[in-house]
Amino acid sequence: MTLLNMLGMAYPIIQAPMAGISTPEMAAAVSEAGGLGSIGVGATNTDGARAMIDAVRAQTDRPFNVNLFVHAPARQQPEVERRWIDALAPLFTRYGAKPPKALREIYGSFAQDDAMLAMLVETRPSVVSFHFGLPDVDRITALKGAGCMLIATATNLDEALTAKHAGIDAVVAQGIEAGGHRGMFDPDAPDEALDMATLTRLLVAKSGLPVIAAGGIMDGRRIRASLDIGAAAAQLGTAFIACPESSADDAYRAALFSSAAHDTVLTRAISGRPARCLANAFTIWGDRVDRAPPDYPIAYDAGKALNQAAKAAGEGGYGAQWAGKGAPHARTMPTAELMRRLIEELHAA
Structure with a gap:
């Protein structure tokens, strides 16, 4: 089964969570268009996260991603x-x-947030993803038991292998070009600063996980280029900032x-x-x-x-x-229109 089948996607386009910028309206529009929409709940509490999940589900019955921060306290x-x-x-x-x-x-960090874990197990989002690190085995087991597919961000091979050994289902290869916070597990460790293409090739060859390319991808041609080097999908964040559904x-x-x-x-x-x-x-x-x-x-x-x-x-x-x-x-247009453009460009490439 391919990653797209696992995620219930028609097209290999994932909208980055972008906590504070992505909205339920944006995530729903991406998922409705056949991609995977995302909401970032790392900067809110359990009630806020539940409200965002409910808001996405009010607008689509397709799968979407809920992203959490797993930083050291x-x-x-x-x-x-x-x-x-x-x-x-x-x-x-x-x-x-x-x-x-x-x-x-x-x-706080999801690493210590029992209330957030209980809410996610109850609401069972199709996809849960992690940034800055990984939760412990009990949290991973609970989420997988709830039927959630799990994705983690990696900036190097060691992080990707750690994710694989922890039971994560797919990994985002976050190139140095990507906007927002670096997903490094240890922010004080030397950053290998690998570009998206180099990191994607490395993780495809050696991680043993489906790889989602991220960093500098703004159009369908770049999505196609990432697929050509082995990525199962591409994650775009900056491309969606200018959409009216964004909270920028x-x-x-x-x-x-x-x-x-x-x-x-x-x-x-x-x-x-x-x-x-x-x-x-x-x-x-x-x-x-x-x-x-x-x-x-x-x-x-x-x-x-x-x-x-x-x-x-x-x-x-x-x-x-x-x-x-x-x-x-960057382009200014509604999320649904941007998705149509990306799909058209992907097919043309």
Whole structure:
């Protein structure tokens, strides 16, 4: 049985989860068009995740993916956090706001979230995927027992093999071109920084799992190219940001169609983990700051507060404007129309 059959897909197109950007409307439209839509619930609680699952199911009866963050729990480091707040303080002052007095872990990891696990076992989404790592064997067993197909992100062969040995069904080969957070299991380990094509070929040859290519894929020709090197499907994220169903704000959309699209960078400054985004005021500041951020997602607490303060003053350059190296090829159209275009381009290629 092919991966498409396993996932109930007509076309090898998977919409990346993009927590905070993808919406139930977007996921449903992708699935209705024959791809696999995705929602990212890593940054919400159990009630929020259930509401998103219910919203997708209200719009489609086709399979879709629910994505979770499985990061190591953050370490509280009061002195590191104080130095980070002090470094950011002039920016808050610039926009007429006070920096937070302390930082908090704004959301937890699925590795410890028993309520989220129970809800997923009850609701039984067709696909559950993991970013930043893998849950323990008991959680994997429970989800598989509920009939969920499991997918994990890998940035290198060791991570893919770990996923296979844990019982994961398929792996996303996240190339260095991909937007958003790097899925590295250990964010402090050296990043092999393999491009999508190199990583996909490697995982196809040696992981023993179906491979989903991700990174810089924006059209049907690139989907076809990824299939030609052995991928079972392609995952696209940046391609969907400009769709009206996306929750990207006006500043994010404007930046996507500006010169910033030609200059994506990897930064830890926004959230505390390496992530690729459009170069903006925050990434420029992050390149210059002389201290390390707190653990993810504690650093994100400061980043989100700064973004809100800047936006209130009319400055949109401090948002988490995640985007991959394919950003210059972004297109504005409804999700269903983009899916039709991708399918047509795939057939033409």
